Amino acid sequence: MAETRLIAGFDAGQTHTSCRLSDACSGEMLGEGQGPGVSHLASADGPERFRQALQISLVQARLHLPHSGTPLLSAGIGASGIEVGSSVERLGRQLAVDALKLPLERVVVTGDERTALRGAMGNHQGGIVVISGTGTIAVGRNPAGHEHRCSGWGWLLDGAGSATDIGRDGLALSLAMADGRQLDSPLRARIWAGLNVNKEDPQAAQTIKALVVEPGFGAAGFARLAPLVAIAASEGDEDAAAVVERSAQALALMAATISARLQLDSPPVWPMGGALEHLVLLRQRLAACLEVCCPGAHLRIPAADACSGALCLARECLEASPT
Numbered sequence: 001m002a003e004t005r006l007i008a009g010f011d012a013g014q015t016h017t018s019c020r021l022s023d024a025c026s027g028e029m030l031g032e033g034q035g036p037g038v039s040h041l042a043s044a045d046g047p048e049r050f051r052q053a054l055q056i057s058l059v060q061a062r063l064h065l066p067h068s069g070t071p072l073l074s075a076g077i078g079a080s081g082i083e084v085g086s087s088v089e090r091l092g093r094q095l096a097v098d099a100l101k102l103p104l105e106r107v108v109v110t111g112d113e114r115t116a117l118r119g120a121m122g123n124h125q126g127g128i129v130v131i132s133g134t135g136t137i138a139v140g141r142n143p144a145g146h147e148h149r150c151s152g153w154g155w156l157l158d159g160a161g162s163a164t165d166i167g168r169d170g171l172a173l174s175l176a177m178a179d180g181r182q183l184d185s186p187l188r189a190r191i192w193a194g195l196n197v198n199k200e201d202p203q204a205a206q207t208i209k210a211l212v213v214e215p216g217f218g219a220a221g222f223a224r225l226a227p228l229v230a231i232a233a234s235e236g237d238e239d240a241a242a243v244v245e246r247s248a249q250a251l252a253l254m255a256a257t258i259s260a261r262l263q264l265d266s267p268p269v270w271p272m273g274g275a276l277e278h279l280v281l282l283r284q285r286l287a288a289c290l291e292v293c294c295p296g297a298h299l300r301i302p303a304a305d306a307c308s309g310a311l312c313l314a315r316e317c318l319e320a321s322p323t
Helices: 046-062 087-100 112-121 163-178 186-194 204-211 218-223 226-234 238-262 274-278 280-293 306-320
Strands: 006-012 016-023 029-036 072-079 107-111 127-132 136-141 147-150 268-272
Touching: 006 046, 006 112, 006 306, 016 046, 016 306, 029 046, 046 072, 046 087, 072 087, 072 112, 072 306, 087 107, 107 112, 107 306, 112 127, 112 136, 112 147, 112 268, 112 306, 127 238, 127 274, 136 238, 147 238, 163 186, 163 204, 163 218, 163 226, 163 238, 163 274, 186 226, 226 238, 226 280, 238 280, 268 274, 268 280, 274 280
Parallel strands: 006 072, 072 107, 127 268
Antiparallel strands: 006 016, 016 029, 127 136, 136 147
């Protein structure tokens, strides 16, 4: 019986980390485990959280192996907040080397959007991943192996197309309705109810102003309002529909820019992230906008997930490194 050549793929997000183990030769999936989430490596607890996320999820995945002593040979890691070619990427790689007890040449650390792309591609030689959740980012790859990324510069600077922007813009509309700059609509009552704010309270707008600057609100607080805006848009609210349309156009522009930069012809586009998964209208409008700004591009279902993409990088790393 051939010896197992064990590799690991990690998907390290802010809420949790997944580790999937595979045999590099057969491709057989051997086990999966979960660990805590990570934070930006530049933050005070970033390096320790990163180390723990990798180690705990690996230990949990190893519980499924028939032989606990099987050595790990390489690892691919996609993590939130890792910029390709940055000092943060180099720090992440060194932390992974230490946490997993692997040589440097057997470890790949990159942004989770790139492992999502590799997983989505399957047998495709090129394509684009467009991710819209609390934030947005898009990345593409062409048959020559060149990649290009758009967006993803943080919700304060670059949230166009995200649930955060949809929720914030809807909330801003509601305040314009409250003070008479905009005609009132059911959108205001829907959003304010979502914030547990009474529409009839004369101090309601002031309450909202104070609420959004509380430390626990942030991007996630705005993002939670996005479904309410999408519902209003689907019910015919023109202002809400305009908010969703702007986001769809922003996402389509990312894909069109990447397609042009990488010279992709009629590329598959894989939509990912909570906003595109759950806001049906946003996904529909993205498809329509792509027809206009990126003719030939078409939305596709991803072949696999980010853990599978990370395993792909681990396998390539193992094949390229000295035996």
